[in-house]
Amino acid sequence: MRFSVICAALPALGAITAASAQSAPNVLDPVVITAQRIRESAFDSPAAITAVTREAIDNGGPQVNLSEVLNRVPGIVALNRQNYAQDLQISIRGFGTRSTFGVRGVRLIVDGIPATMPDGQGQASNVSLASAGRIEVLRGPMAQLYGNSAGGVVQVFTEDDATTPTLSVSGAAGPYEQRKFGLKYSTTTASGDGITLDASRFDTDGYREHSAARRGQFNARWQRDLSRDTHVSVVVNALDQPDTQDPLGLTRAQWESDPRSVATAAMDYDTRKTVRQNQIGTVVEHRFSEATLFTGRLYLGERNLFNALGIPLTAPPQASNTGSGGVVQFDRGYGGLGAQLSHRISLDEGRALRLTGGIEYDRMRENRQGYINNLGAQGALKRDERNVVENRDAYLQASLDVHRDWTLTAGARSIDVRFRTRDYFIQPGVPPAPDNPDDSGSVGFSGVNPVLGLTWHAAKTVNVYLNAGRGYETPTFTELAYRNVGSGLNTDLRASSSRHLELGAKWKVDGVQRLDAALYDIDTKDEIVVDTNSGGRSTFRNAGPTERRGLEVAHVAQLTDGLRSTLSLNLLRARFADGRRLPGTPERSAFAELAWAPKAAWGGFQSAVEVVHTGSLVVNDSNTDAAPAVTLLNLRAGFAQSLDGWRFTQLVRLDNATDRRYAGSVIVNEGNGRFFEPGLPRTWLLALTASHAF
Structure with missing residues (x-):
């Protein structure tokens, strides 16, 4: 691909629609x-x-998973x-696909509070949509300036x-006993207090056998x-x-014959997970003057996990149990603070210098702790350690x-991440068992992410930008845990x-259309990839050089007062140096929507x-198999009524309307060949929502 593709794409995509509306909605240019x-x-x-709006949500x-709405954003899968x-x-631009659970390579932030731990691993399940x-x-x-x-x-x-x-009461239902109930209260008091309370519960028996789940959330x-x-x-969530x-x-073979089936190991060892997480954080903004703003944040949280896996571990001979598999359990405490100062210096001819540091x-x-899994029951202790990771960034x-038509952006972030582990499971070997040595240790990583960008305000309706920068990604504690x-x-x-390296353009067409395009080129050294993955436990290694070349296009148009179109397209060539594809990374993804809301x-x-x-999604580094590409058709319709201070809404969706069989995702480098995770058929x-304003 060449950067000139953007120049060719702009007029072509801009002519896709002929708009007749008098004004465009805020969705064409949201505040970020x-x-x-x-x-x-x-x-x-x-x-x-x-930006994804409340309407799209x-x-x-x-409103259970971020995947419901992120599919309309170019560059993210x-x-x-x-x-x-x-x-x-x-994953974003191919980063994050190696993740066997949780989110890696992508920073998550909720109301100014990090949802990504200092080691770079985050969880999306605590986001209340x-x-x-x-x-x-x-x-x-x-994005590299976020660490x-x-x-x-x-x-x-x-x-x-x-x-x-x-006060809002909501409920949702779907097949496989999917049920969600929610209660939300929001107000602004006479004294100026803004309050939003949101509680929900989601239950499902699961599409597949042994996949039932229950999730309660409070925000x-x-x-x-x-x-x-x-x-x-102040933000509290649980x-x-x-x-x-x-x-x-x-x-x-299992996926093609019966996508609702389950791996034998899942039933034998009752593979399951229990997670509880509580967090509180506060963000303070103080404006010293019209030009100077201070922002500070402080947060604390705890996360407890019990995870029964299907890992084939052998019990020590002296133990009373002789089962196999593994159980992971941890109690985690975390927290952090940050301070940021922004200052604007006005120059002549309407120009300005904006500085932000923190x-x-x-x-x-x-x-x-780690234990033997005795056919679903927790057995003998096999691992006991205390882990600490911390980062100090600036x-x-x-x-x-620099000119009324040109803006120069520069920045840098220093990253320092330290890992320490203290091993409390140290035992002399009892023949024929080997010694279990002291595995205490520490390791640290540090780097600097510089960024430089130039923006050309070609016209009131056209902006073109060129950005270059360097990224730095440390292993997570999970990735460091095993050899x-x-x-x-x-x-x-x-x-x-x-x-x-990124070249992008943004164009407002006739005030009723918006076109964004970005062409990017990324080279990575020491890419962290899955080495082995069996029964839920993964080891990792550094691969050789990798390259990512891609094009993102997003187009939104208000065709008439009630008709709007949305289109996003992502083309990505993500390869190892020898030409093999990066597993778990689709090289094409697209979203198109035609929405009608007559006034x-x-x-x-x-x-x-x-x-x-x-x-298609390649399943491993060797590219020996792949989940095929799929195109899904979804339909929806909604209604809304108002009566005596009440507002009622109803939403009906039919997803995968053509009932395509497909793999929703793949488990990269899964050691037992169980790569495929089936997607849902027609569902x-x-x-329903009822809201009352008092």
Whole structure:
């Protein structure tokens, strides 16, 4: 691909539609803050950034998984495993696909509080979509200023508080005993307190055998202006997900013959997970002047996990149990703080210099144990350790209007991540068992991410930007935990570094269309990849050089007062140096939507047709097999009514309307050949909401 592709694509895509509306909705140019850590329109932001609105969240599904709405964002792939024990598989520009559970290579932030641990591993399951107002997705070099990540940043913001006391009750139902119930309260008091409370419970028996799940969530935010210049917010959230069954992956033969089946090991060892997480955080903003803003954050949390795996471990001869498999259990405490100062210096002719700098410190400490899995029951202790990881980062970003048509952006972030483990499971060998040595140790990683960008304001309706930067991604504690041979931290594993180059353009067409395009080139050294993956336990290694070449296109148009189209396209060539594809990475993905909401419609009627395409997914580094590409057709319709202070809404969805059989995701390098995780066949959803403003 060549950067000239953008020049050719702009007029062609701009002519896709002929608009007749008089004005465009806010969806064409939402306000974002992620790219430069200041409020600005998405059009003016000098980076590839996309905002998902509350409207899209309401219409996307039962509001359980981020995959319901992120599929409309170019450059990001959110694969729903239909396995709530393993969370979603989220990747941006090919970073994050190696993840066997959780999210890696992508930074997650919720209301200014990190949802990614200091080692770079995050969880998407604690995001409450029911109270989310918007989701911002930042890709490319500018994302490197957020620290230990490579692909990008996903930031979720709770919706604005209601101006009057408003209570909402919601319910959703679908096949396989899917049920969700929610209760939300929001208000702004006379004294200026903004309050949003959101509680929900989701249950499902699962599409596959042994895949039942229950998830309870609570999200609350209080905010207030303490003075004209000081604003404070406090966010509390909780996740309770007990006894979530894990059906594991399937071989190709199992998937093709019966996608609802389950791996034998899942039944033999009752593979399952219980997770509980509680967190509280506060963000304070103080404006020293119209030009200077201070932002500080502080947060604390705890996460407890019990995970029964199907790992073939051998019990010591002296133990009373002789089962196999593994049980992981940990109690984790984490927290952090950050401080940021932004200052704007006005220059002549309307130009300005904007400076932003900050420091961040985050720490995680966990007590981790491993046990024998006796056919589903916890057996003898096999591992006992205390782990600590912490990061100390600092960053500085500057944006200068060198001319009324040109803006120069530069920045750098220093990253320092330290891992320590203390081994408490030390035993002399009893023949024929080997000695179990002291595996205590430590390892550290440090680097600097520089970024440089230039934006050309070619016209009031056209912006073109060129960004270059370097990324740095450390291994997570999970990736350091095991060696292929021996025991102790995998200190041979190195951090990966990447060079990013991005050329992008944003164009507003006739005030009723918006076209964004970005062409990128990424080279990575010491890419961290899965080495072996068996029964839920993975080891990792550094691969040789990899390259990613891609094109992202997003187009939104208000065709008439009630008709709107959305199109996103991602083309990605992600390869190892020898030409093999990076596993788990689709080289094509696309989303297209035609939504109709006639203003004079009875009952607030609105409807849409969605087409979602995901390219083939290679299952391992050797490229010996792949999940085939799939194109899904989704249909939806909604209604809304108002009566005596009440507002009622109904949503009906038919997903995978043509009933395609497909693999929703793959488990990269799975050692037993169980790579495939089936997607859902044709499914329906009915969601109802009743809201009352007092």
